[in-house]
Amino acid sequence: MSLTLQDVDRLAHLARLALDGPTAERMLGQLNAFFDIVEQMKAVDTTGVVPLAHPVEVFTDVALRLRDDVVSEPDRREANQASAPAVEDGLYLVPRVIE
Amino acid sequence: MSMDLHQMGVAELAAALAAGRVSSVEATQALLQRVRAHEGLGAFLAVDEAASLAQARQADERRARGEHTPLLGVPIAHKDVFVTRDFPTTAGSRMLAGYRSPFDATVVARLGGGADGHPGAGAVTLGKLNCDEFAMGSGNDNSAFGPARNPWDPARVPGGSSGGSAAAVAARLVPGATGTDTGGSIRQPAAFCGVTGIKPTYGRCSRYGMVAYASSLDQAGPIARSALDCALLLSAMAGPDPDRDSTSLDRPAEDYTRGLDEPLPGASAGRPLQGLRIGLPTEFFGAGCSADVQAAVRAALAEFERLGATLVDVSLPRTELAIPAYYIIAPAEASSNLGRYDGVRYGHRAAEYTDLLDMYRRSRSEGFGAEVQRRILIGTYVLSHGYYDAYYLKAQQIRRLIAEDFLRAFEQCDLIAGPVAPTVAWAIGDKADDPLSAYLADIYTLPASLAGLPGMSVPAGFGAGGLPVGLQLIGPHLAESRLLHAAHQFQRATDWHTRAPASVTLSRQA
């Protein structure tokens, strides 16, 4: 199978990227070249193989570490918003959100 | 004396500081001067003399108060994916140009002033090091702020993504640096620049404060001149971070310098590695690996034999599958990890936009470079409805098969050895138009990354064009000490790791 320009546009939209025509064309070629080498995975029989989500699973039991329900984060709004593009009254400003 | 400060490694400099032969302020000033003299290397993205000297003064004061932590006053530098309070953090991306983190990464804090009740080893931050954007790349030519150059040949790449770290250490701008390794980003630049680097077992070092690329693969590690220096740095970096990183391993930090000089149990001083079985994966020595690299690696392996190690052939039959598996898993995680860069709370926001959607799309495409956008597209695709099973799930299954191949191989050997990369460093720009060829060049580092195994790059001589070649050592999970011990014994018998690029010698005489 090979991707089309429409696929690239759909993916770019999903990923919130703006690709101009030539860029989309170039990406399309590079993506398809990549997925050619991905094809070899198809030949591998992986029936019954448990996906390895956390690499350390293969040598130790992994279980989510749980933390006590304690509040210890002070208000650092000023420092946290120091790099914010647009702030007013402590709120982050964005183009109008319509529901 | 201070003329030669830059010639000292981490251990030497720490000793000189402890003995009071030099102050942290002196060392910091000398190295900052050297950094300025080598700006052309493009190794540093941020230097702040005042900030570094303030840390150095603090270190000297702590020393005066009788404190002596392992790295007290030693100047080091951090790959720019570690967030820092005193320096901007960009991850090599326009998206984060000028970004200031309100906190230090756990690794930065533990190497430096400490945090969360952890004392900190006392190192001084000399600056932030260049890298491929969001650690995506193997040439450091994907940095939004220009490439870092290879001190052995400025026309060549230093490797990536921790290219600035390897270049800075090789050029003797800093005795040691931090790096991160997701698919080879510590080992490959270390190899290309003729320095030593170790990627620990996944989870050994906290990822808190590391700008995330691929969460199930990212791992921090040191790059320095020797295994001993790496051991010193790693001892400070490693250890659980239960309050900050749910994937950090529940294993106490170790002193990785302990026993480095001792021969293996039952071995003699003359043959200190007697009894060590080193596995050579046939798949790592095929036609894909260039002759000059093979020759250097074989010679290094012969040295290991002289040190008492025995070489055994092993097989990692799914080595080639590591490329598609990695380049599906890592971009998938990256496409999600980079969703936070939306121009709302920090980072680049487009100057002009028509509405919210337009703001997102422009800000992200202006802020991200081509390789990052390419991987975001790949990741978005392999996770999207109808393709998840065929790509992402399949890749995670193959990932387990690859990990099991290693477990099987380690039944026949204690360490695995091979080349780090198929070739020496390539010319800047060579792979720019052909990303796939760069992906393929990661073939020897990807398998250990997917399996979460510790891996090292050890200087092993020179290949074509007099460029360094690295020997890769891969250990079983948690076997960092075994790796560092073998590397250290090799470095006691060889001097590859002491070789400095000519350009550096010149600037010394100047």
Added chain:
Amino acid sequence: MTSASFLVQGYEVVIGFETHAQLATRSKIFSRAATAFGAAPNTQACAVDLALPGTLPVMNRAAVECAIRFGLAVGAHVAPRSVFARKNYFYPDLPKGYQISQYEIPVVQGGAIQFYLGDELRTVRLVRAHLEEDAGKSLHEDFHGMSGIDLNRAGTPLLEIVTEPDIRSSAEAVAYAKELHKIVTWIGICDGNMQEGSFRCDANVSVRKPGQPLGTRREIKNLNSFKFMQQAIDYEVRWQIEQLEDGHAIEQATVLFDPDTGETRAMRTKEDAADYRYFPDPDLPPLVIPADWVARVQSEMPELPRAMAERLVREHGLPDYDATTLTQSPAMAAYFEATVRAGAAPKAASNWIMGEVSRRLNAAEIGIEACPVAPVLLGALLQRVSDGTVSNNAAKQVFDALWAEPVGVQDGSAALARVDAVIAAKGLRQMNDTGALEAIIAQVIAANEKNVAEYRAGKDRAFNALVGQVMKATQGKANPQQVNELLKRALG
């Protein structure tokens, strides 16, 4: 499940619920910032909540325990291993560009909610309940054409509770939601405050002709009051039926209910709702819940409202209505049981708590836990009613006095002493001395020959007049039955 379905204009209504219950933890689900409501914008959003570069999630144990409690409360399977997944989409109130939720393997699986609809016991099956993080808020008041984003709520722990499409009417939907609300507040995992958004319901509504496959559903979002819930569903059902009757197909949509117009309107659909690209979160290993943890939580579970109501019927012979009313809240149930322990007859205690006590509490706008008359005092008072010391009417005056001057009493005897003192002080003791009463009756007969004659002539009203005279003469302290008997006897 169709036993209670009734048809609306020949259509069967099919409703499934998704409820987001905000879990009553101090800190957020993945960060150590406070969850308290109403703080200044973004002052309770820490680096993790803001998704600053390099931050990572660390799971709050208390949120997991809330999920276990809920699972046990609804007879569900508490998964020994569940997995957190990322739900990827872009929205300004979603800092990471993904929401951490549970997808393929939720922590609570199955279970059911039982409740009375009228006098029919209904069961709504649960599909699942999973842990996830809340998003922030977009404030739409105009900042020169921009919206303001407050991320204080981002990262607040939620339990999303999903039902099978078992609900068949708006009334049943409300009854289900009220029962679920009762359960989550009863077991203490949610404060239930609907105004503050602690308990938010989404209803998936569709209609079909009986026997037909399920119709296309529309999801009504954020139903945050029981009143609007019924209005919204009724409107939606009528709207869907009209559409179908007019030959239009229903299109799947998310709609909002406007309390002002009483209508539902389709929301502007969130971009790409279609493709969330779920995958297991690599930052969070699987959530493992060992059996002994579940056992410990089980051992600490309170008796649940439904079970307690059944017990009250069984042990005290109360009507279902009383039992259900008395188990509205743990406090009310506890007050009732304490009153009965203090010697009150169960039905009398029930009548008083649902009547006089509730009336006074409502008037004073306080909860029963703050009732100035302790259960042990009410118990003592009702003893005095049943043993004839005071009449039920007089007892209300005693209760007023007890309410007006609260006095702490240690035990039952102290309570009786206090009640008796009030009765004496107010002179409300019922006259049970037969001799004295007979004497008064004799005087009344002697003084009212006219009435006596009329009575003997068969006029009942005359008898009532005589009773009135006797009660008057005893200042109302006589026991009316006793007066009747003795008067009849005296008149021969």
